[in-house]
Amino acid sequence: MEEHPLSLYELNALVKRSITTYLPDTYWVQAELSDVRSNYSGHCYLEFVQKEPRGNNLIAKARGTIWSNVYRLLKPYFEEETGQAFVSGIKVLVKVSVEFHELYGYSLTVQDIDPTYTLGDMARRRREILKQLEEEGVLTLNKELELPLLSQRIAVISSATAAGYGDFCNQLEQNPYGFVFYPRLFPAIMQGERVEQSIISALDAINAQLDNWDVVVIIRGGGATSDLSGFDTYELAANCAQFPIPIITGIGHERDDTVLDSVSHTRVKTPTAAAEFLINHLHDTAEVLEDYASSILQAVSTRMMREKTRLSRLVERIPMQTLMRLKDEHYRQERVVKQLETALQSRLTKEKHHLQMMETQISIASQRRLVKENHRLQLLEQQLKAASPEHLLKRGYSITLKNGKAVTDASVLQLGDELTTRFAKGEIKSVVTQK
Structure with a gap:
């Protein structure tokens, strides 16, 4: 010691x-x-x-x-x-x-x-998530959906008390064209640790009544930029990327896109920008329909002029004596002709409106059907790939063959039988020596 x-x-x-x-x-x-x-x-x-x-x-x-x-x-x-x-x-x-x-x-x-170090690590994690989604074949599925021409039924995922939600609804209601929109709130927590699960639950609720909605809008206004990490998760991104109707994000930031932004159909900066995007989209659709209406009216007018000219030429071929006899009848029937022209114009207007309604309904139904079938085919393709023998081999399983047929029961084998065991890469030969 x-x-x-x-x-x-x-x-x-x-x-x-x-x-x-x-x-x-x-x-x-x-x-x-x-x-x-x-x-x-x-x-x-x-x-x-x-x-x-x-x-x-x-x-x-x-x-x-x-x-x-x-x-x-x-x-x-x-x-x-x-x-x-x-x-x-x-x-x-x-x-x-x-x-x-x-x-x-x-x-x-x-x-x-040094914040730049953390930014680099966050960017790396975002890249890893996006790469995983790309390898799974789902990264751009939502972006490939076609936005309905009449996107008026809007499922909104936001906090019920968020100022951004109020701004979004006010912008839609006060649009300068008088368009009518039908937004409905699916409440979610937009900051903190529960963002991911809360938004996924809202998406599940929307999916349960999918035919009622044209588009989903995820908005967040007034929150701190420090709460954006909840939008950079794999589970949330995978759910949004594979959602069967277009998703628009406006979560209130101007930095690099979050993972959620990267997989959504359309990304805008703010809730009001999301409302403006929908208003402009509907305005573009209205202009197309107005062009169709003008074309129909022009075609009717041209046809009326052509028929009037043809009638004049036919009249010129009638002999003078017959014309004199028909003169009095002509004056009597002039009023009837005008009434018929008025009735024809009214009927043409009604038919034109009916035609426009039918075109709109057919377009909406066709697009919706195509989107559903395309998404169903993609899901079936993924299921087939997951169930294929090659996929199972790559996961570590193997197949034992006798005379080219798979062996599923050891009791059918005899001593001395030659077997082939196939792996994801290569195969081996073996002989049964013990049962």
């Missing part, structure tokens, strides 16, 4: 002096946030962790502190720059000083943060 043993406090003090001496500077450290919390005084206490590159096991951990004078500046700066809340689970690059306290032990005090 040493002559002068150290007390625990003396040993910790020695460690503290050593750290102060040999690690006097600040250091930029890459780590993942864990257990982030702040108290009444405004200080933030957290843990920094590092996991195995190909697993979830921790290989390093350190207690961290952000004092209130730094935290009140650092947190809003980070969230504004990244659009990501300063919460557990994100990767950060922080500038720290190394501290050691005789009572509380080793810790890292945060002095600064």
Whole structure:
């Protein structure tokens, strides 16, 4: 035993002096946030962790502190720059000083943060999700749907109390053309950890009454940019990409598109921009219909002139004596002819309106049928691929063949039978030696 043993406090003090001496500077450290919390005084206490590159096991951990004078500046700066809340689970690059306290032990005090590192990690995760959706063949399914000509029945996914929802409805109602829209709210949580599941539940509710809607609009107004991470998830993106009617997003940001924006049919910046898009789309449809109506009226007018000219030529061929006999009859029937022309014009107008209504109904029914059948065929194609032998082999299964036929029951085999076992890549030969 040493002559002068150290007390625990003396040993910790020695460690503290050593750290102060040999690690006097600040250091930029890459780590993942864990257990982030702040108290009444405004200080933030957290843990920094590092996991195995190909697993979830921790290989390093350190207690961290952000004092209130730094935290009140650092947190809003980070969230504004990244659009990501300063919460557990994100990767950060922080500038720290190394501290050691005789009572509380080793810790890292945060002095600064580099948002560009987190932005890079978020962008990587977005790319990975989009790549997975592309490999599954669903990335552009919603974009390939045709927006109905008369997109007036609108299923709106938003928070019931959001200002953006009110702005959206007011914009539709006060459109300068007098168009009538039929929006209905499917409430969802648009910020926080429950965004993904809440929106998926709203989509399920809309899908249950799909024939009632022409388009889905997902809008969010007035929220913080730090709440956008909920729109960058695989499950939400996969649901939206495969939804059978067009989805329009307007979740109130101007930065790079979220994953949800990337898979939706149309992305706009704000709820009012989403309303403006629908108004303009209906206006374009109305102009096309007006062109059709003008063409029909022009064709009728041309036909009337042609028939009037033909009638005049026929009259000229009638002998004069006959014309004299018919003169009195002509005057008597002149009023009847005018009445017939008026009735014909009225009938033509009515038939033209009927024709327009039939064209609209046929177009809507055809488009809706085509969209449903196309989506059904795509789902069947995915199911067939998933059930194919080649797909099962790639997942690690194998097929044992005897004389070219699959063996499903070992009792049919005899000693000495030659077997072929086929894998996803290659095959092997074997002989039954024991049963």
